[in-house]
Amino acid sequence: MLSNPTADRPLSVWELTSQIKDLMEAAFPAVWVTGEVSNFARPQSGHCYLTLKDDRAQLRAIMWRGVAARLRFDLHDGLEVICRGRLDVYAQRGSYQLIIEDILPRGMGVLELALRQLREKLAREGLFDPARKRPLPPHVRRIAVVTSPTGAAIHDFLQVLGRRWRGADVLVAPVRVQGEGAAGEIAAAIETINRLNERGLEQRQMGMLPSFHPFDCLVVTRGGGSMEDLWAFNEEPVVRAIAASRIPVISAVGHEIDVTLADLAADVRALTPSEAAELVAPAAEELAAQLRQIEQRLAAALRGRAEAGRTRLDALARHAAFRRPYQHIFELARRLDELDARAVRAVRGRMRFARQRIDTVAGRLESLSPLAVLRRGYSLTQRTADGQIIRAATELSPGEEITTRFASGQAISRIERVL
16 A cells, blocks of 8 residues: 655555555445345346435445345345445446345345245236136045155145045155255156156056056145245245146145145145045045935935836826727827818819919900900001011101011011101
């Protein structure tokens, strides 16, 4: 560092900036600062650039890509945050900035904010829409369970299922249900079960697995815990895998008060793993009681049908058609004879009426016929060249040839003079 700079020996801009940089970084190796995020930007490099401000000042800040990748929530303008970092002087601009090493939302936990932001995002995409949820089948034969093989959840599920219904096969897909990487394992297990289901159905259609039965439902479950313990079921890959499943999904995560995004995306939410087993399988005693009721109703219905049939048969046996089987035929034959006579009379009447009308029309046509006029002594004169009827002598010229038609025959004349 140069001491006592003078007019003869001044500091360069770089030297002065370097001294300020050394002093500032030494004085503020670590600092906590709170403010509102503004001018937030995250280019393709992955670094985050923002400005922290309050009502009287503002501070440029940067968060390198490695730190930004570990964020559990999304930064945006207007968010109140608390940042831990160190001050750095950007010599090229002669400005200072905060290098953020950790950042927390102010007034709200990191997980709570991340959960709210992801829930709003997925809700906008329709992943929680009730219209896309499917009902569970009334009876199941194959169940896939995605959970920890050593946890209490699978124990409770299998215990309740075995007590209620022994007619279902259970496939357990072992995964971690908390900690780093748990969400990826859960999502991968859901996708793998769906692929196995589709492949089995295709092979059954080709005749390779004729006895294959697809999974009727898929259960995603674990026992209770803190928000951090259940966080894997709030992560986006798990929620999207549940929403994309072609198999109906039951989510049974935590206790009754725990509501995860997996619960919202699933077709059915169970409050506990034990309730999930109750939802997928009927109680054998209840089913047996229903079958007994159906058996009794079926027997009563059959007895009623038999009695009704016997009563109807007796009524038919007493019917006149059986006591006098030809009576109806005779009545129909007599009716047919009557209709035949009426038809003959009607046809004859129509023929007389038609003949009268024909005679009338023929008389009218005869009276209007030009030949009838000719028979009364009149004649019809036409120009021979074009057949035009001549109505006045003025229509003729000397030398023209005319044809005169009589009641019998015709004559051709030539005009000598027109008077």
